[in-house]
Amino acid sequence: MTAIRIEGLQKTYGGVRAVDGLNLTVEEGAVFGFLGPNGAGKTTTIRMLTRLAHPSGGKAWVAGAELGQGTSVAHRIGYLPEEPAFYGWMSPLEFLDHVGRLFGLAPAERKARCAELLDLAGLSQVRKRRIAGFSRGMRQRLGLAQALVNRPEVLLLDEPVSALDPAGRKEVLEMIEGLRGKCTVFMSTHILADVERVCDTVGIINHGKLIVEARQEELLARYTLPAFELECDPGCEGRLRAWADGLSGRYPWLTKASVEGCVVRLLVKDVNEARRDLLPEVARADLALRRYEMVTPSLEDVFLRLVKDGEAVKS
Amino acid sequence: MNLYTALRKELMEQWRTSRLLVVAAVLLVFGLTSPLLAKYTPELLKLIPGADQFAGLVPKPTILDAVAQYVKNIGQFGVLLAILVSMGSLAVEKERGTAALMLVKPLPRGSFLAAKFLALAISFGVALALAALAGYYYTLVLFGPLDWGAWLALNGLMGLEMLVYVALTMLFSTLLRSQAAAAGLGLGCILVLSLVGSLPTLGDAMPDKLVSWGASLFTGQALPAWGAVWVSGGIILAALLAAWLAFRRQEL
Numbered sequence: 123m124t125a126i127r128i129e130g131l132q133k134t135y136g137g138v139r140a141v142d143g144l145n146l147t148v149e150e151g152a153v154f155g156f157l158g159p160n161g162a163g164k165t166t167t168i169r170m171l172t173r174l175a176h177p178s179g180g181k182a183w184v185a186g187a188e189l190g191q192g193t194s195v196a197h198r199i200g201y202l203p204e205e206p207a208f209y210g211w212m213s214p215l216e217f218l219d220h221v222g223r224l225f226g227l228a229p230a231e232r233k234a235r236c237a238e239l240l241d242l243a244g245l246s247q248v249r250k251r252r253i254a255g256f257s258r259g260m261r262q263r264l265g266l267a268q269a270l271v272n273r274p275e276v277l278l279l280d281e282p283v284s285a286l287d288p289a290g291r292k293e294v295l296e297m298i299e300g301l302r303g304k305c306t307v308f309m310s311t312h313i314l315a316d317v318e319r320v321c322d323t324v325g326i327i328n329h330g331k332l333i334v335e336a337r338q339e340e341l342l343a344r345y346t347l348p349a350f351e352l353e354c355d356p357g358c359e360g361r362l363r364a365w366a367d368g369l370s371g372r373y374p375w376l377t378k379a380s381v382e383g384c385v386v387r388l389l390v391k392d393v394n395e396a397r398r399d400l401l402p403e404v405a406r407a408d409l410a411l412r413r414y415e416m417v418t419p420s421l422e423d424v425f426l427r428l429v430k431d432g433e434a435v436k437s
Numbered sequence: 438m439n440l441y442t443a444l445r446k447e448l449m450e451q452w453r454t455s456r457l458l459v460v461a462a463v464l465l466v467f468g469l470t471s472p473l474l475a476k477y478t479p480e481l482l483k484l485i486p487g488a489d490q491f492a493g494l495v496p497k498p499t500i501l502d503a504v505a506q507y508v509k510n511i512g513q514f515g516v517l518l519a520i521l522v523s524m525g526s527l528a529v530e531k532e533r534g535t536a537a538l539m540l541v542k543p544l545p546r547g548s549f550l551a552a553k554f555l556a557l558a559i560s561f562g563v564a565l566a567l568a569a570l571a572g573y574y575y576t577l578v579l580f581g582p583l584d585w586g587a588w589l590a591l592n593g594l595m596g597l598e599m600l601v602y603v604a605l606t607m608l609f610s611t612l613l614r615s616q617a618a619a620a621g622l623g624l625g626c627i628l629v630l631s632l633v634g635s636l637p638t639l640g641d642a643m644p645d646k647l648v649s650w651g652a653s654l655f656t657g658q659a660l661p662a663w664g665a666v667w668v669s670g671g672i673i674l675a676a677l678l679a680a681w682l683a684f685r686r687q688e689l
Contacts, residue, residue, distance in 0.1 A: 172541045175688045196543040207534035209446075211453040223442040224542045268538070 125306035131180035142330035155321030164310035200274035206265030210254030259290030353413035447556030468568030520623035523606035525616035591651030604676035
């Protein structure tokens with residue numbers, strides 16, 4: 123079953139195409155990481171899926187209901203904006219109760235659901251305090267709680283942790299991880315570590331277009347190349363750069379060499395050949411080697427490769 | 438159902454943010470002090486150095502002076518309050534993002550708007566009722582009894598005029614993201630409606646004639662302005678309809 127289907131979705135602001143013919147499918151039950159650099163079109167896409175913005179073209183279905191066809195999908199989705207805003211004069215209990223009333227929950231069910239969600243968000247102790255005095259982390263947890271009041275089929279989260287400190291991020295990510303299997307989560311972010319941690323499927327968007335969409339392990343297998351990292355003593359940065367530049371073109375197994383300070387990172391096609399040639403090369407160049415290792419490729423490598431280098435298109 | 442939920446929240450907000458209290462306090466103060474001012478203006482003049490010579494020229498205050506003072510104070514400050522309290526009704530929720538968070542839920546935009554207008558109407562109704570009671574009581578003590586029916590009609594007409602400005606300012610608050618700009622346009626409407634109100638024939642149907650009609654009920658020479666009642670009702674409905682039409686397609 124498909125929870126979200128997007129076909130040729132477009133959004134234009136003046137002459138700028140924020141979303142440019144986006145195609146995307148999210149399967150039911152997935153925790154989908156919608157990844158992209160700032161300004162890629164992530165928030166605009168989510169705003170269209172929640173009907174807060176109107177598409178300039180294309181179609182989209184959320185929880186089976188097509189956008190703009192008059193079918194209300196509000197009962198079946200949950201939404202957390204990047205910086206959720208609340209009525210500061212309310213307490214979290216009052217806010218969740220208000221949301222429960224909007225969803226038409228009966229009093230007893232509303233009371234139980236509020237208590238359950240306050241507990242989940244770790245806000246039970248402050249349930250009667252005014253939201254105005256809440257920290258950003260508390261607001262974000264309350265934001266997630268309010269998005270879950272109606273037990274949504276599809277949960278749309280816009281950068282749910284990007285504004286939080288490490289402790290706050292950990293708390294909110296744990297809440298999201300806890301939703302696996304309970305609903306479909308569509309989470310936009312530009313923080314790769316968060317995607318690696320909680321998402322099983324990833325879609326990478328840039329300039330309003332989807333670059334790639336796949337399960338995380340499939341993506342890593344498809345797009346990551348083995349890499350070697352070599353670190354030399356401080357002071358030999360210039361020689362290291364010249365050495366790395368000299369490697370390019372001489373060895374067919376080398377895909378890319380990048381130098382940052384005293385560290386050179388080499389993306390290779392053939393691990394065995396690279397292993398055979400690299401150390402003799404270092405010895406010939408008389409570089410004072412401090413560290414030499416083969417590194418595990420990360421989603422960050424894939425992301426940078428796909429977004430920054432523009433090497434791949436959706437296959 | 439959701440209109441009721443939204444209205445419940447709006448009324449709670451009016452109460453908890455002290456907006457209702459401020460509106461009620463301001464109108465109550467003017468309701469209480471208007472008959473007092475009318476009664477003691479000659480005495481106050483005697484206390485001002487240099488002005489005491491004119492005190493004898495001021496005629497003995499009557500019950501009509503108390504009504505006139507009440508109409509002047511409540512009429513002017515009621516309209517100003519209507520603009521100030523309504524200016525942020527939509528603009529602030531759009532700017533802060535609470536509108537986006539709430540309207541993703543099963544809350545139709547029409548209900549969201551209607552709840553805001555109804556809550557403001559209830560707040561002004563309660564505040565005006567308190568002012569009317571206080572004004573009636575002090576007028577009774579200082580001057581004698583007022584005609585209850587005329588007093589009720591006067592306050593109803595003043596309330597209708599306030600709602601005209603509530604609806605217009607809500608419309609501007611819907612169209613704009615700045616509450617200051619909404620207030621500015623609301624104040625501009627006072628000027629425009631007053632200017633049109635000074636025109637012959639057309640002026641008789643403008644909202645400011647509501648108060649003139651209400652005041653005239655105590656003079657024995659009532660100047661009915663049914664046209665102003667219909668036009669005011671029409672302005673309220675048109676402003677709310679325009680706000681809904683704009684808001685239902687607005688991106689948040």
